[in-house]
Amino acid sequence: MDNALLEQLTLWHNKNQYKKIINKIIEIPEADRDYDLICHLGRALNNQDNYNEAIKCFLSVQEQGEHDSLWHFRIGYAYYHLKQYKEAIVAFEQSAALDPEDSQASMFLNMSINAAARAGDETIHIVNVEKELRMGDDPRLLEVEEKINPFGLVAHHNGSVSMILGVGKYKHEIFQTRAEEGFEGNGYDWGSLAAVFLEEKMPHFVDVIRFDPEADTFCVYSDNIEAILGFAIAFKEACEDDALMKDLFSRAVLD
Template identity: 85%
Template sequence: MDEGLLKQLNLWHNKSQYAKIINKITEIPEADRDYELVCHLGRALNNQENYNEAIQYFLSVQEQGEHDPLWHFRIGYAYYYLKQYKEAIVAFEQAVVLDPEDSHGNKFLEMSRNAAARAGNETNHIVNVEKGMRSGTDPRLLEIEEKINPFGLVAHNNGSISMILGVGKYKHEVFQTRAEEGFEGNGYDWGSLAAVFLEEKMPHLVDIIRFDPEADTFCIYTDNKEAILSFAIAFKEACEDDSLMKDLFSRAVLD
């Protein structure tokens, strides 16, 4: 791919200008689109919630993507949000095999396994919340997940728990109030908002909650189960109070 085009596509992605990416790539004749271009197109379609179309593009370069963990992650992402959890699990498992250090691949794999378990899908991969207890059958964890939707909870085998959100439409209008300053509503912006909430509303958890956001994903984690469940409930309640959220966001610092 031309380096200038790649730089432009990445700039648009970082600014959440996904429509520009889609328009630019689809202007290029299909025969002239290489593997990298198709993957950029599929990622942009994912971010526009056009998951079925994204999957079709990813499948068109399946052979080239066989050994690319990002290809497996991105098609798994589309399957996950289409609630096709079995397919998502297969994709994320391969992504993790190819890149064991990919924290987001691991998180989405566990989210897919938990979602599959809750949906009653057949799977042997149920994540342990704590010794002797499975997340898929932990009534308290499931109850809290329902309360904090669209945020999710991911229980890890090492004992830590993450609170995660695939950013997009949820409360996007709040971030638009400071768009001129560079805020876009991406994962880093959500992290900045959550940091203000943590410092002002739950300062006793400042040294316990850890942040690990990416452009398309907000994520916090800790090995203190009670702390993150308490934070999750309180933060979701704050997000539903638009005036409070805008007040907190007014003091957020652009990352």
């Protein structure tokens, strides 16, 4: 793939113009689409919630993606949203193994494990998942996670705990109220909203709660377990109060 096309696809991705990416790549004959192009197409299909077609794309270059952590992450992302948790776990396990520094793979791996457990999928037997990627030995984590669904919790080996959300549908209508200003409901927008909530409702935790959002994932974390669990419960309760959410969001700053 030439650099000009790569820059254009990246620009569209950053602006969430996924349909343009799909249309552009589809214009290119299949025989001329290389591995990178097909992966860009699969990612855009994921972002358009077209997960079945995304999986077809990724599987068409499965051999080339064997040692690519992003390939495993992206196909895992599609499986996760199709609630095919067994396949998602395998994919995120491999992604995390290939790139141990990728916190997103670890988070989605944990989310998949927990979702599978909630779904009662007894066919899943995880062998290689490291202990720190599970909920750990603290029963409070699973108890709180059940209360804050669709948010999830991830316990890390360094003792910190993250609160995460794969953004998209949950409370999307709140962000639409300021869409003309550029808000889209992505992970950064959620971070801006949560920052207002933290500053106004839980200022005593401002110095211990940290933000680490991505475009498709909201994430806050802390090495103070009491603080992150308290924040998680309070923020989820706030999210269920649309009037409060809209009021808080009115003061959020676009990242």
